Every structure is written in structure tokens, then in C-alpha cells.
Amino acid sequence: MRHGGWCWKKHGFKECGLRKTQAREALIKLLSQTEGHLTAEEIFWKLKEVLPGIGLATVYRTLELLTQLGIIKKLDFQEGKARFEFIKQEERDHHHLICKVCGKIINYPPSEEYQVLKDLTQKIEQDFDFKVETLEIQAYGVCKDCKKP
Amino acid sequence: MRHGGWCWKKHGFKECGLRKTQAREALIKLLSQTEGHLTAEEIFWKLKEVLPGIGLATVYRTLELLTQLGIIKKLDFQEGKARFEFIKQEERDHHHLICKVCGKIINYPPSEEYQVLKDLTQKIEQDFDFKVETLEIQAYGVCKDCKKP
DNA sequence: GTCCGTGCAAAGTATTTGCAACGCC
DNA sequence: GGCGTTGCAAATACTTTGCACGGAC
Numbered sequence: 001m002r003h004g005g006w007c008w009k010k011h012g013f014k015e016c017g018l019r020k021t022q023a024r025e026a027l028i029k030l031l032s033q034t035e036g037h038l039t040a041e042e043i044f045w046k047l048k049e050v051l052p053g054i055g056l057a058t059v060y061r062t063l064e065l066l067t068q069l070g071i072i073k074k075l076d077f078q079e080g081k082a083r084f085e086f087i088k089q090e091e092r093d094h095h096h097l098i099c100k101v102c103g104k105i106i107n108y109p110p111s112e113e114y115q116v117l118k119d120l121t122q123k124i125e126q127d128f129d130f131k132v133e134t135l136e137i138q139a140y141g142v143c144k145d146c147k148k149p
Numbered sequence: 150m151r152h153g154g155w156c157w158k159k160h161g162f163k164e165c166g167l168r169k170t171q172a173r174e175a176l177i178k179l180l181s182q183t184e185g186h187l188t189a190e191e192i193f194w195k196l197k198e199v200l201p202g203i204g205l206a207t208v209y210r211t212l213e214l215l216t217q218l219g220i221i222k223k224l225d226f227q228e229g230k231a232r233f234e235f236i237k238q239e240e241r242d243h244h245h246l247i248c249k250v251c252g253k254i255i256n257y258p259p260s261e262e263y264q265v266l267k268d269l270t271q272k273i274e275q276d277f278d279f280k281v282e283t284l285e286i287q288a289y290g291v292c293k294d295c296k297k298p
Numbered sequence: 299g300t301c302c303g304t305g306c307a308a309a310g311t312a313t314t315t316g317c318a319a320c321g322c323c
Numbered sequence: 324g325g326c327g328t329t330g331c332a333a334a335t336a337c338t339t340t341g342c343a344c345g346g347a348c
Binding site for chain 2 (some may be wrong): 301303304311
Binding site for chain 2 (some may be wrong): 058099108116117121123133135137139140143147
């Protein structure tokens with residue numbers, strides 16, 4: 001990838017000299033239709049079903065590209081490997097609940113406690129003169145199902 | 150490590166059949182006196198100054214052990230490697246501001262917005278019937294110094 | 299003396315990179 | 324046709340593991 005950062009967010013694929021390829025389209029389609037949070041390897045195997053010739057390196061390169069473009073989001077749940085999710089406009093800036101028992105990852109939409117997060121962001125910016133661009137929140141604990149006796 | 154999880158949090162070193170060794174003492178001392186957040190390799194080289202014979206594997210094993218014991222905390226700032234910090238009682242459950250420009254990591258004590266976080270936790274537990282054990286918050290953005298013209 | 303802990307080297311896992319072939323525009 | 328993109332294999336980066344020796348209790 002030899003494009004300057006300025007290009008990614010402001011322009012579409014073509015304007016950046018980027019090409020719409022089978023691999024990229026398939027990956028976007030897959031993630032946009034997936035509820036969960038997939039690892040690179042999971043994505044690789046799912047794409048194999050559609051594009052048997054695809055390589056793992058391409059998956060990694062495409063994931064990096066789409067992350068830079070702001071189309072997908074890279075997530076880290078302390079598993080030693082990254083997970084990825086499509087950024088849907090209607091659920092931007094949601095955060096995650098991770099069950100320590102079964103490993104399930106639950107999306108928590110931000111709408112409900114929006115004011116709380118806004119207050120928190122404002123407080124941080126004031127206290128530290130720090131411009132907050134993204135707030136990442138993970139709650140580790142025990143989910144409904146694993147609490148049962 | 151062949152000890153059951155029950156042992157770690159409730160008991161001290163000896164009660165678990167754990168031995169107080171030079172490596173462990175030196176690592177605890179180092180982290181407890183360090184303000185920042187060190188990687189395993191940084192810790193390794195710092196310990197080399199005191200214990201020239203120490204191996205990287207021992208550092209990793211000790212870090213894992215102390216994390217299990219709840220003495221230190223493993224952190225992930227999406228750098229492809231973990232960082233570690235000593236858990237000081239007076240600044241438990243603080244979170245982190247990460248500057249995207251210079252990579253600086255700033256500790257943000259929780260005291261100030263304690264009520265906000267308490268509300269957030271309660272809301273999550275209500276909405277999803279999810280028992281929150283730890284809340285991890287990272288704010289990615291631009292720090293004071295990097296905002297300057 | 300016993301058994302835990304350590305150093306070393308090797309293995310493991312996730313991710314990145316070099317390069318020639320390929321395929322969009 | 325030119326140049327971005329891909330697949331493959333090799334390389335890299337971080338972390339873990341096997342094993343025999345050393346050290347704490």
C-alpha cells in the first residue's frame with residue numbers, strides 16, 4: 001500500500017487508484033452480512049467457498065486496506081489474534097461485552113447511554129487537553145447463559 | 150504452571166507452593182517502580198541489568214504468573230504486542246488515553262468520572278443480564294503535545 | 299532431597315513481505 | 324498495456340513449550 005493517508009477517508013475506491021476486485025467485493029459482502037466478529041482465518045475459509053483460489057495474505061492485506069478506509073473495524077479481545085467487523089452506520093461506536101466463560105461477544109449499541117459517553121468524552125478532553133477520536137469500551141464478565149445454575 | 154485457579158487470588162506466594170525467586174522479585178520491583186507501560190522485551194532488557202543471566206521465557210512466564218495472581222495487568226493497545234503495568238491500589242481500574250500521533254499512553258484515573266462509569270456498568274447489567282467484572286476503556290486520539298502547531 | 303523455577307533452543311501462532319504472474323481499468 | 328492486485332512461499336514478530344540443570348525450602 002503506497003497511498004497517502006489523506007486519500008482513504010475522503011475518496012472512494014476509484015479515486016484512490018484502487019481497484020474493485022473479486023476478493024475485495026467478496027470480503028466486504030461477507031463482513032457486511034455477518035453478525036459476529038470474525039478472525040482473519042475464519043474470513044479466509046469462508047471466502048474460500050466463494051473464491052477457492054484466494055490466499056491468506058490477500059485476506060490480511062484487504063482487511064488492512066478496508067480498516068484504513070474506515071469500512072471495517074479491527075477489534076482486539078485479548079485472544080492473541082484480531083477480529084473484524086463491518087461498520088454499519090446505524091450501529092456506529094457500539095461497544096462489546098465479552099463473556100469470560102464461553103467467550104461470546106455481545107454487541108452493545110451506544111444509543112442507550114449516549115449521554116453518559118458524551119459526558120465521559122468531554123471530561124477526558126477537558127482534564128487532559130486530549131482530543132478524543134474514538135472511545136473503545138469492553139466489558140469483561142459473565143453472560144446471561146453462563147450465569148445459570 | 151500446574152496450580153488450580155482457586156489458589157491464585159486467595160493466597161500468597163508460599164501458600165500456593167510458589168517460590169520467591171530473584172527473577173520474580175526483580176520483576177515485581179521493576180514494574181512497581183515504573184510509571185509507564187512496558188512490553189515483555191523492554192522488561193527483559195531492564196532485568197538484564199540486574200540479573201544478566203535471565204531469559205526471555207522466564208519473563209513471559211513470570212508475567213503470566215503475576216497476571217494470574219492479580220499483581221500486574223496485561224494491556225493491549227493494538228500494537229501487536231502486550232504491555233504490562235503494576236496494579237496500584239490507589240489507581241485501580243483507571244483507563245488509558247492513547248495518542249495516535251506519538252503513541253504516548255496516558256493513565257486516566259477513574260475517580261473523577263466514577264459515577265458515570267457506575268451508571269454505565271449498571272445499565273449494561275440491566276440491559277443484557279450480563280455480570281460486569283471489569284470495564285476496559287481506551288480513548289484513541291491526539292494528545293496535548295501533538296495538537297500544537 | 300524434593301520439586302519448583304530457570305535458561306536455552308525449538309516450536310507455535312498470527313501477521314507481513316518479496317516477487318512473478320495475473321487481471322482490472 | 325500499464326499498473327494495481329494476487330497467490331505462494333518465505334520471513335518476521337511475539338509468545339509458548341520441552342527439557343535438563345539449578346536453586347529455594
